[in-house]
Amino acid sequence: MITRWMVRRLDDRLGFSPVARSGLNKVFPDHWTFMMGEIALYSFTYLVLSGVFLTLFFDASTTRTTYEGGYAPLAGSEVSAAYASSVQLSMDVRFGLVARQSHHWAALLFTGAIVVHLCRIFFTGAFRRPRGVNWVVGVTLLVLAIANGFAGYSLADDLLSGTGLRVANAVLLSIPVVGAWAEFLAFGGEFPAEAMIPRLYVVHILVVPALIVTLITAHMVILVRQKHSHFPGPGRTDTNVVGSRLWPGYAVRSLGLLFAVVALCLLLGGLVQINPIWLWGPFEPGSATAPSQPDWYVGWLDGALRLWPAWEPIVFGHRLPALFVPAIVLPGLTFLGLYLYPLLERLMTGDRAPHQVLQRPRERPGRVAFGVAALTFYGLLLTAFSIDVVSKFTGIPVYLLIYTFRVAVPALPVVTGLVAFVLARALRDSGADGFLALTWADVRGALRRRKPVPEAPSATEEPREAAPEEPDEEREPEQAEPEPVRVPAGPVP
Amino acid sequence: MKRRSAEAWVSACFLGAAAAAVGFVVAYVVDAGPQVLGGLLGTACAALAVGLVLWAAQLLPSGTYVEERRPMQPPEATQTAFVETLHRGSSGTPRLLRRTLLLAGLALGAAVVVPLRSLLLPTSAPPARALRQTPWRRGVRLMTREGDLVRADDVPQGTDLTVFPEGMPRADDATAIVVRVDPRELQQPAEGTVAGILAFSKLCTHAGCPVGLYEQTTRQLFCPCHQSVFDVLSGAEAVAGPAARALPRLPLAVDGDGYLVADGDFDGQVGPTFWRPE
Structure with a gap:
């Protein structure tokens, strides 16, 4: 009753009901892999909420001050205002520690969900035309998420984050020709410059979040405009979308996911300690934590720094810093490769047609091989970032581990890529449901020859049992978009 | 259910x-x-x-609704009409006008880039100078983190001591590590050492982390960040891990009151390598 009255008053003035109605009828494909992007979106939502809470207590300043909070071991020591306020909001502000820890966990979840989402897009060919635009927006979001994560955990001015900033300082310095100026302009002077924390703060809470919000908006607008892609199946074609309607089924389910993400962040934030800055202590010149590991999303770069050999060649009469290749060239090529991948694949396959039906990964063994090799490569680098911790717990000498990784990082991706290629081809050629259904004969066959891609699953499969039916609304003549129609269609493969 | x-x-x-x-x-x-x-x-x-x-x-009802999808690409004529609307009035723009507008755009772009120089704080020296110098000078006394001056006898065999220039406990680029070894074991000239006491920059030449761990039995300094190892007896040469340069050495002397002092600045560039003439 109230709804009807409200809608009428507003709609009389704004005239939104036709658009809003077709919006409520928007169809979302039902497949669990489509949730990854939503998890990223919802963890970002939680990051903003918890982040606003934290800004109310955090003092982004390197001014020296005496800590007078409730954490006894620090009482009376001279620390920076940033560190003092971080400890204070953790120890003395009620709910402050939960907010800070859940904010940190949400950042790990945010970057993680983006990466898994990226893998889904990659392996199913969802980046193909017309979605190249949204691929570029998405990769930029990944870069921004990583940058903001690093800026965020560097703010507390504790000894661990200070060590991370030292390395960031060295990375900027390593850029040929302009490195010294880049570093001095970014930080305001020689490390540790007093402008470092305030500047990171502006970047962390204003500049990058604004960019992220803008790009998420663009990502969603493009998504709505282009409509979702969907997995192959009976009745699924390049001219339709099959799935659940936004209202009410999908919206309620997605709201459930939002609360699940928030619940996960809060439970982790309350129960699992992360980044206990009072144990690391304040940043001090000439001190570092041992061991010191960054958060996982920059860990692959730290791993590369550990593995890259001690090599500083003289180029044009200048010394080329050892960090340049692993810390500047490697991420540069990584993201350049990500940005260009849709274009490269289009050039390789000559497939320029728009696609709305996704591929199963096995349909492109070459892509699977490339993706698995890349994941192996970055996975090994990510493992190498805790090489000293692994050595401590296993007793294997750290240099043995380094030499092993130096061989494994280039070699293992080739192996895993080849294995993935053969398995994907065996799956494609045999039509087996999964790895467990493969026989030796299938694998041997895949090693020998190439077979044509089998047809998409046939329509003979059992139609999915109809869920409780609700009466279909009458179709109105002035409707902008046709109402989605319910059809019996096969299950998602 | x-x-x-x-x-x-x-x-x-x-x-x-x-x-x-x-x-x-x-x-x-x-x-x-x-x-x-x-x-x-x-x-x-x-x-x-x-x-x-x-x-x-x-x-709630879910699944298997079908929404028709119209092709994104509008008809050719619509696209052409849009492009023509976009070009409305541009065919008559004089070339001079276009060129000067481009010039104005470029000049304005350059003009807003220049103030980036202000990002360097007024308190900071230009990078080339700041990166090459530290506060160490001939005769500056060594001071521990706690603020104590250091005599030669205060440096125990086998442990390391982090020192700063006197009165400057927050001068990060000046952080030095002092160790004492048996003078007979030194594989390099004893100049700049005092009775087997050596001082090196504490900042790793790889990524600038403080080289915090001194392994007494092997006389090696170990960086906690990326596992570079420096051999004290050979003058802190980088012997393992990703660091390529030796830790710069701080020449030491003893002043009239018996305190350890620097005998000049470090003998090399402190901290991570940057692009500089070799």
Whole structure:
């Protein structure tokens, strides 16, 4: 009753009901892999909420001050205002520690969900035309998420984050020709410059979040405009979308996911300690934590720094810093490769047609091989970032581990890529449901020859049992978009 | 699941969420600690999430609706009409006007880049100078983190001592590490050492982390960040790990009052390598 009255008053003035109605009828494909992007979106939502809470207590300043909070071991020591306020909001502000820890966990979840989402897009060919635009927006979001994560955990001015900033300082310095100026302009002077924390703060809470919000908006607008892609199946074609309607089924389910993400962040934030800055202590010149590991999303770069050999060649009469290749060239090529991948694949396959039906990964063994090799490569680098911790717990000498990784990082991706290629081809050629259904004969066959891609699953499969039916609304003549129609269609493969 | 029992389950979840939320308020009031606060609020959200998902899965219509998709690409004529509208009036723009506008754009672009120079704080020296110099000068006394001056006898065999120039405990680029070894074991000239006491820059030449760990038996300095190793007896040469340069050495002397002093600045560039003439 109230709804009807409200809608009428507003709609009389704004005239939104036709658009809003077709919006409520928007169809979302039902497949669990489509949730990854939503998890990223919802963890970002939680990051903003918890982040606003934290800004109310955090003092982004390197001014020296005496800590007078409730954490006894620090009482009376001279620390920076940033560190003092971080400890204070953790120890003395009620709910402050939960907010800070859940904010940190949400950042790990945010970057993680983006990466898994990226893998889904990659392996199913969802980046193909017309979605190249949204691929570029998405990769930029990944870069921004990583940058903001690093800026965020560097703010507390504790000894661990200070060590991370030292390395960031060295990375900027390593850029040929302009490195010294880049570093001095970014930080305001020689490390540790007093402008470092305030500047990171502006970047962390204003500049990058604004960019992220803008790009998420663009990502969603493009998504709505282009409509979702969907997995192959009976009745699924390049001219339709099959799935659940936004209202009410999908919206309620997605709201459930939002609360699940928030619940996960809060439970982790309350129960699992992360980044206990009072144990690391304040940043001090000439001190570092041992061991010191960054958060996982920059860990692959730290791993590369550990593995890259001690090599500083003289180029044009200048010394080329050892960090340049692993810390500047490697991420540069990584993201350049990500940005260009849709274009490269289009050039390789000559497939320029728009696609709305996704591929199963096995349909492109070459892509699977490339993706698995890349994941192996970055996975090994990510493992190498805790090489000293692994050595401590296993007793294997750290240099043995380094030499092993130096061989494994280039070699293992080739192996895993080849294995993935053969398995994907065996799956494609045999039509087996999964790895467990493969026989030796299938694998041997895949090693020998190439077979044509089998047809998409046939329509003979059992139609999915109809869920409780609700009466279909009458179709109105002035409707902008046709109402989605319910059809019996096969299950998602 | 039957409709009735599904309804019961969903309402049970919502009740659970409400109970946990009330519990959170109580816990907040009595200041029950982060575990209880996070646990209860998380549980409330989790119960709500389960309830909503159950509701959507069991009670709301889902699946297999078909929405038709129209091709993104509009008809050729529409595109042409749009481009023509966009070009409206541009065919008559004089070339001079276009060129000067381009010039103005470039000049303005360059003009807004220049103030980036202001990002370098007024208190800081230009990079080339700041990176090459540290506060160490001939005769500057060594001071520990606690503010004590250092005599040769204060440096114990086998342990390391972090020192700063006197009165400058926050001068990061001046951080030095002092170790004492048996002078007969030194594999390099003893100039700049005092009775087997050597001082090196504490900043790793790889990524600038403080080389915090001194292994007494092997006389090696170990960097906790990326596992570079420097051999003290050979003049802190980099012997393993990713660092390529030796730690710069701080020449030492003893002043008239018996305190250890620097005999000049470090003999090389401190900290991570940057692009500089070799």
